[in-house]
Amino acid sequence: MTIDKSLKIRRGGTGNRSVLTRMERLEKLKETDRWQEGDSPLGLPKVRVRKLQMKKKKKKKEGEEEGEDSSAT
Numbered sequence: 001m002t003i004d005k006s007l008k009i010r011r012g013g014t015g016n017r018s019v020l021t022r023m024e025r026l027e028k029l030k031e032t033d034r035w036q037e038g039d040s041p042l043g044l045p046k047v048r049v050r051k052l053q054m055k056k057k058k059k060k061k062e063g064e065e066e067g068e069d070s071s072a073t
Contacts, residue, residue, distance in 0.1 A: 017049075018049055018051075019049070020047060020049060022041060022044070025044055025047045026041065026044070028047045029044065029045070029047065
């Protein structure tokens, strides 16, 4: 039997996750000194996951660039 195309895992299909695994949460908490070795891994405090967003650069209109060059001479 074959797998349907919609069920196949694509290479870049994972994207950004909004939830961390317990081990990832422990690593983040260790970095900020909010968890020490030997503390209980149950009932961990929340860890904020920040998503990076790239801002789009605004393109200059060709008419504006030409107008600036002609006024300079």
